[in-house]
Amino acid sequence: MEQAPSELTRLPGHELATLIAAGDVSSVEATQAHLDRIAAVDGEIHAFLHVNGGALEQAKAIDERRASGEQLHALAGAPVAIKDVLCTIGMPSTSGSRILEGWVPPYDATVVARLKAAGLVALGKTNMDEFAMGSSTEHSAYGPTRNPWDTERIPGGSGGGSAAAVAAFEAPFALGSDTGGSIRQPAAVTGTVGVKPTYGGVSRYGAIALASSLDQVGPVTRTVLDSALIHDVIGGHDPHDSTSLKREWPSFTAAAREGAASGSLAGLKVGVVKELDSEGIAADVQARFKETVQVLTDAGAEVVEVSCPSFAYSVAAYYLILPAEASSNLARFDSVRFGLRVEQQGQTVEDVMAASREAGFGPEVKRRIILGTYALSAGYYDAYYGSAQKVRTLIQRDFDAAFEQADLLISPAAPTTAFKIGEKIDDPLAMYVNDITTIPANLAGIPGMGLPMGLGDDGLPVGLQLLAPMFEDARLYRAGATIEALLADGWGGILTTKAPELAGGAA
């Protein structure tokens, strides 16, 4: 089967991988096609902070191994984009911050090492809000990423780079990290699929920490099956991460394939979370959500309403726990061993640390460090961090109760479609509320998926969120693939294929 290079970039990841595995397309061809696409459109999108100069060489090595008859992983030779929060040997890893400009780690994050071991070819590092603090990628020290559906708009955040790269066909697969929605919310506003695994399901080793008790690495792709394929590669116990779970996980790929094939949701009890379906959710998002609930019902699902009253406190609790942990995690950026150093003759080490941090961190990072330092201070700890931890327990209980009534919970993945660049940058609270739908899953540690459920009144993607109980990630993939197939039938193809072509791509 002959494929024009430009068509290769439009294939879902699993189809491209199948072609490579069959020898119909070489890894070099697939990689070159994506590098060409990046060269053509990334000037408009700015999804990448760094493009891997060694990508073609790595692709060539995979092709040679395949030619020599070696049995390779099903995804070997397929290209992947990596969020800049992840440490990569040989590529700068800045976490979107000036303070780490040019820093090249001496080690790979476990997820990166696992992708490498499976033979995937890294295309480069994707843009993000500085240290993953943000919902729009506007807080990147290296300039914003633009939404491929409308380049005047944000691609979500913090992982806007990975979502935009996938939505703009610059990469079939990408990695993100999700602390309060940084995978699911960008997926929602770019019409892509993203999964936050169960806390501990994927190693955090080598992921530059934002909030250790909330962070999880996960896949960003255009289809549910593609996310499952990546999740199967990166997941599982890692002795380098103490919080990584020691358990056997089922094949998420198998779950996604089953779900796509079945076409039915019969027997599935789906809970609509009352608290995530009304207040603060835009009318067009609510409308798409209602239509989606109808599609689920038509496919045999039993839809019930569940209530999670403690969710009202989730944003407040989140914005205490996250800054508290972040203030400590970011203390290491002091210019002594790595990163930006700003110094003048005669200054003390404290002066140099302070000056370097002043120059190296952006305003949002400083805001959260100050918030977190305050929340952990003696005399305030119980009132702030302590209370927030209690809210966390209450939210977990709400989920426990909800999952007694339903196998799966659903809600909109983001309250609105993509807003305009600059629209909320001066209003941190408006920005924080953007994550209202995604935050509870991080606080409870449960897995969640964002996937497209149509277009809003402005023609921009609207996302659906699926939530499953702890350890039940496979349930997300099974149901997610079924829902994806049902909706795509109605649209005549997956949503990303409906995006307007970019100026550079048309050329």
Next chain:
Amino acid sequence: MKAKLMDFDKALELFEPVLGFEVHVELGTKTKMFSAAPNPAHPEFHGAEPNTLIDPLSLGLPGSLPVTNETAVRYSISLGLALGCEIATSCRFARKNYFYPDTPKNYQISQYDEPIAFEGQVEIELANGRQFTVPIERAHMEEDAGKLTHVGGSTGRIQGAEYSLVDYNRAGVPLVEIVTHMIFGAEHDAPELAKAYVGAIRDIVLSLGISEARMERGNLRCDANVSLRPRGSERLGTRTETKNVNSMRSVERAVRYEIQRQAAILADGGTITQETRHWHEDTGATSPGRPKSDADDYRYFPEPDLLPVEPSRALVEELRAALPEQPVARKRRLKAEWGFSDLEFQDVVNGDMLHLVDATVAAGAAPQSARKWWTGEIARVANERGVEAASLVEPAHVAELQRLIDEGVLTDRLARQALEGVMAGEGSPAEVAEARGLKVVIDESALVAAVDEALAAQPDVLQKIRDGKVQAAGAVIGAVMKAMRGQADAARVREIVLERASG
């Protein structure tokens, strides 16, 4: 500037000293507390070049994560049990946040309100026979910081230095910090109690085999808290915390010094500043460090990168069953086994040489020989140089020295010369003897010739011997030994003298 000191007995007349100790023990595990980097406190990695025992966590690199060393946890539980502590069923690590360039993450992973071991006691026997129980509040696990070397400036401190060098080899070395409750009632024995307490911890740690416990290497570090309150007062005085006390002798001296210094200030109507103080071995004085208040805010919170440590009761009981005997019981046993007189044994204990004699005996020396070396020649040199005896020579080398004597290879005098070489770092006793050409002359014909010559030179002595005054032989033996430049076995020379004189 030298502080004003009050006479010690006078100080005790006016004030009651209250003590408290924080002892840090470096565990000798093969790897660090939270990573697989080699541990410089393990014998295999002594003397490594700076910044060679490191990994991403030791440098606090972005994305690095801690993983708890299970051997360190076992060691900590054993230590807790040996201190008579209860062992937590579940305890979390916490982050202690503060910025300092020797702390790679700018927080230390420690334990805050959930120590692995708590509420124990250590029994101590002072030289005067007084029994003392030191109450232990807690023993918790943590990681060590790196080591700073301040270059330029006069004090070797960070203030005034031109620049500072950081060695992160020590960053992440497993530590157990043992904290006592306040210790009342030590009175005149306070300085000695301080020394005896640190000695007891050292003995426990050594008997458990969890650390080399060498104070001069920083394996064992003591911070001594001292406060005074006027006789009859219920209210506690302001305390100082003396750091950097790296020998048992210094612990004793530092406590004595602080009592005398604080008493002089209080008696003059002054107030004590709550602060850390640095002990200076050379001047025998403490100097102010940074002010320390109870309001220091380390913003502790539970370490989210680590799971709680939850030792099973089975493990705790297994470790309890494997505990070695208590130091006080051990002392009684060793005294009996070695057959030392009260005076001999007390000499060893006072010289803090029990573990050294024990190790020397374990290496094959007879107890009396081991004792004589340590309390004799080695103690003499240690005193002369003002250092710890343990830092001069390894027990195994002392045993080897004695073996060379027993085998007739060296005389006592030659052995002392060999010891001198060993202490100078020239190698093992056998190596030193070889290199310096120290050995007993066993060429019988040379000895016989020397004896004949000496007898011929002193005919009066020869006659006395022949008349049965055997003790007169001494003069001839001395002459022979002198002729042989000491490299002869005096006992054998004596035999030859008597033989030739009667022949």
